[in-house]
Amino acid sequence: MPSKNEEDKRNQILEALNACLQNKPFDQTSIKEIAKAAGVNHGLLHYYFKNKEDILIHYIDYVINHYKRMFTDWLNRPEMEGHEQKKRISAFFLFMNERITLNKALSKVFIEIWEIAAYNPSVKAKLRQAYREWVDTLAAMLQRLIIDPDVSRRISTAIVAFLEGMALFSIILEPDEAEFQKILAGFQEKIVDML
Amino acid sequence: MPSKNEEDKRNQILEALNACLQNKPFDQTSIKEIAKAAGVNHGLLHYYFKNKEDILIHYIDYVINHYKRMFTDWLNRPEMEGHEQKKRISAFFLFMNERITLNKALSKVFIEIWEIAAYNPSVKAKLRQAYREWVDTLAAMLQRLIIDPDVSRRISTAIVAFLEGMALFSIILEPDEAEFQKILAGFQEKIVDML
């Protein structure tokens, strides 16, 4: 059972990796660099984690959980209740845009995670699970407006795919932020109209 | 000026890297592995390319050009002419789905290229350029149906983002192929209706 302090130190290391991943991909980031970013001796990383891959695995869990928490915290806000369903979906899009799709640091990290997942089956399984949960949540929201559950699931998948594509573009296209928001808004408006 | 034979050998090496990237990310693929896949001596890779990164840069050009050629070849087919615009757009979607979005080997390589681009400014510039051309081509097709050029550009960007998101999901979600096609088709149908 990890003590509170141990947990803190581990998170400190994972945060350091997060910072490093803004500059270099994981494979080009050495244990010593992560340690330096964390302000600890490199030997400690082997004390808290089995090996470099183990740091990565814990990091990916950390990121996925972090963003899952962000998501559920938002969903459980008291303000969420009592609203009309279409309003809720619009609010959801607004939240997604601001906190996730347009969060460049997060998007950059996710591009890295996609690549890792593409070659690492166990990471892929974790990421798949996270995306499934996200799609399911969205499908549940759409369910009240669309009768066919298969259809609402397909639309949800398409919406999430679109958001991930936009996250990618926010990094690769170096777009004008205002223009980018218009694309998101315009698209999402069309989705809401369509429902 | 590279001779024909030299050009062949270079492409042979780039194809070998392409094959390697189905198994391992670039950083984990050694020069010797690429050489082995190409059936040439590893020393030769340094004869044909300046260094390992140089192989990567040429490879990315190679992939982008390959897929650009696929795209323009399709656009310039004689069958393309004379059709009604909406039909052309539908046909375009069909082509994209079959040859690009649902081409798993290509999608896997693109996830790798995204990651490389995210950290390498010159690769990012190349990829940005390619996406811009793609978006522009699509915007030109939409132009005839949408009056506002800004709007058609935004829609094009959104469509391409969606397709890239779906390419990602085709790798990460390990989806049922038929179901996946329905998502693509359903979404694209909506787009065409909307125009």
Place this chain on the structure above:
Amino acid sequence: MPSKNEEDKRNQILEALNACLQNKPFDQTSIKEIAKAAGVNHGLLHYYFKNKEDILIHYIDYVINHYKRMFTDWLNRPEMEGHEQKKRISAFFLFMNERITLNKALSKVFIEIWEIAAYNPSVKAKLRQAYREWVDTLAAMLQRLIIDPDVSRRISTAIVAFLEGMALFSIILEPDEAEFQKILAGFQEKIVDML
């Protein structure tokens, strides 16, 4: 002056090392492994011993003393007195076989000690001293049957060399135990006959 408790703890650690040496050579056995086998915190090993080598030195003393005690205890048994000399020698061989040469755990540890001694002069000196005492004791027993003290010393050395060779073979040859005992018995019988 070490307290009784301190002495116990030290022996507990040395016994733990003894157990570890059944599995791995000393150089491949970490301080933490020894500590774990002893059921104590690894930091403590540095409280009770100066460093890792110091544990080894104390361990070798411990083993040599242990087996020296076994030997003298046996020699000083009341039953030993009054017997005819040849009988005593036969009894000695029997004891050696059972308790030492055929004691596999001991033989394994001794192979390790031989190797350490071969490279470490101070360990070598200790081991040499122990073998000398052993040879001397045996020579003293033979003395009554052989007139020339040089001859009895040479025979003693040869006998001990033979026993150590057999200890080695008990580990390396993985011999059939019964067959192995016959070799020992046959050889020792010849020795006794010869006297």
Place this chain on the structure above:
Amino acid sequence: MPSKNEEDKRNQILEALNACLQNKPFDQTSIKEIAKAAGVNHGLLHYYFKNKEDILIHYIDYVINHYKRMFTDWLNRPEMEGHEQKKRISAFFLFMNERITLNKALSKVFIEIWEIAAYNPSVKAKLRQAYREWVDTLAAMLQRLIIDPDVSRRISTAIVAFLEGMALFSIILEPDEAEFQKILAGFQEKIVDML
């Protein structure tokens, strides 16, 4: 198929290890030290051998084969033929003493190999096989003088055990060489008389 040059280089490295083992046990000898002794870059050791253990395994084969060759070369000398059997056995002992038992460098290396074999099953199997062949050869020589094959095998085993014990003592006891030879000679004389 290793080329002649490759074989030479490998042997050069194994000889370097042999030299190193006069000073330090294998576990305390670094790859860089072996490389330095061989006069080559340390990276090369990984070119010619899979890893450090692989060097060890090849080294042990090399030593065992080297000494086996010494042994069979001696056995096949033309002078060996036509002699009376007891003379041949005496000659055999003389050879063993001079070239093997009293060869200190070889004995030191063998103590190291014993220890490695004690903990490494595959090395143990190789060493066991070598000892078996040696015992068998000796048993075949004795066979003509002893009727019972079991007896001649036991005596052979005992003789080899004695010789290995003496090799050990030549390192540990730091004996006077002349005295040591007398022990060997006296013992072996007794053996020959006995036959």
Place this chain on the structure above:
DNA sequence: CATGAATGAGTTTTCATTCAT
């Protein structure tokens, strides 16, 4: 006495790159 976090030296290993043949 006891604990376990922290340090840093040292080791094996990988691999891009060079270069003589």
Place this chain on the structure above:
DNA sequence: GATGAATGAAAACTCATTCAT
């Protein structure tokens, strides 16, 4: 153009040792 031996920098990892609590 080819080959593959050789180099050396850099990486992950281990572990004895220290020390604050």
